[in-house]
Amino acid sequence: MLPRLLLLLCCLLLTAPACAAEAPATRTIILVRHGDYRADPAADKKLGPHLAPIGVAQAHLVGARLAALPNHFDAMYVSPVQRARDTAAVIAGDFPGRHFEVVGDLEECMPPTRRKEVTVDEKPADLAACKQQFDRLFAQYFKPAHGHPQTDLMVCHGNVIRNMVVRALGVDSAAWLEMSVENASITKILVEADGRFKVISVGDVGHIPPSLRTGATGDIERSLAIPVLP
Template sequence: MSILRGTKKLLLAAGLAGCGAAAAVLFTGLHKDTESFKAHASSASLLLPDYKFINLHNYIATKWDYNWDRREPNSLIAPIKGDFGSLPECDQDDYNRRLEKAKSTATRHLLLIRHGQYRMDADTDELRQLTSLGRDQANRIGERLKELDLPYTRIIKSTMTRATETAEIIHTHLPDIPMTACDFIREGSPIVPEPPISNWKPEPKQFFQDGARIESAFRKYFHRADPSQKQDSYDILVCHGNVIRYFVCRALQFPPEGWLRFSLYNCSMTWVAIKPSGRVIVYTVGDTGHLSRAQMTTN
């Protein structure tokens, strides 16, 4: 208990007695095993009255899954049978060659663009067209992408009207980049959010249907490069706020239920890179540097 008392004094001296997160981190460092950590929970109630200790411990213990896209090289080739050390050297060399051949060498960049502002008072998707401001926003992100002058591979647009119109405006700035449409990245309800919000409650069947589709889109576009790809690629996906937020959570291996905890402006840019090792880097989320303050809208 002397360590616990000393920790309390340290926290109080630092002015952190009311900060649950900071206290929880220190306690986690002191008590590596779960049972010990839980045993001191009641003693720390003054500092951490409302914290769920076991959840924090489990979160910190979570490791990065390098085979999240099922493209980790050693999972793509058949293993050598028997004891590795007892096999002929030629078999080991063959295994190593196949392992190297299965490795990615290029980085896949995904630039996720949310559509421009649109008419929310319309009853059907066909009538939910971009507003005048939405077209201005689309022009600005088109100009931004052109200014970046990256070696873009393709533009993939959602088949919903507002995203299609946004993509077509972007395409006027990048006319040489091939453009295709994809139903998978249409707007939807990816997963029940946590915490929920009172003014948005889709029916369970909507999560069931949309969630499978949006997860399919994630698996289609988010993965490391094929070993045959020699140069880095830059795909532009013009889609929707819910879809992009879910993608970011999944790509970073964060709890996907947290997708509704952040927002994205219209025609903002989110930049995700998938390295050959399977590591994921997010360079920007909802970047609006190309928009004026008056052009920053969320509907």
């Protein structure tokens, strides 16, 4: 009997590391909206324009805020769109030696919404394709980690962030337009080890002075240009 117990104990000890490596763990996802930008007819039609000067300033502020967090980012992702890549490039200055991975499904698009007047000029096929894109993004990245708690950073867009929030809340995914997030804001979503979601914050801009905030519904137009002296 004793040899059998010893054998069982040895088997348990040998497989324990493998089990621990596969055990589900919490995943924290930090989503940052890109900084402010302005339309540019000369910009690449797919990638869009670069950040405006105020957007660069916002990116520096959010980079400093992220660097001060106690979390270590296990993965850093960015949308392929230029304004998001510019924002990530500025943030990267606060994380020497780290690399952002470009994720195509973080690209901005227009998914279905309750606000039909907003999508009146959109093609149904494009709305459906955007929903499928966000379906893939949520399924691939918004799930428990393995082996140890993980924190991921995603630099992307307002539509992406709002859609991920309503999905995490388990409400109608077409309700995303009922919220607004500012440029360079921080949204934090926790995925528990058992797959449950906790939305910790949405559109946090505590790191940006009110005079530099842009991008949310009702925000006034701001720039870093020198005003005319009265």
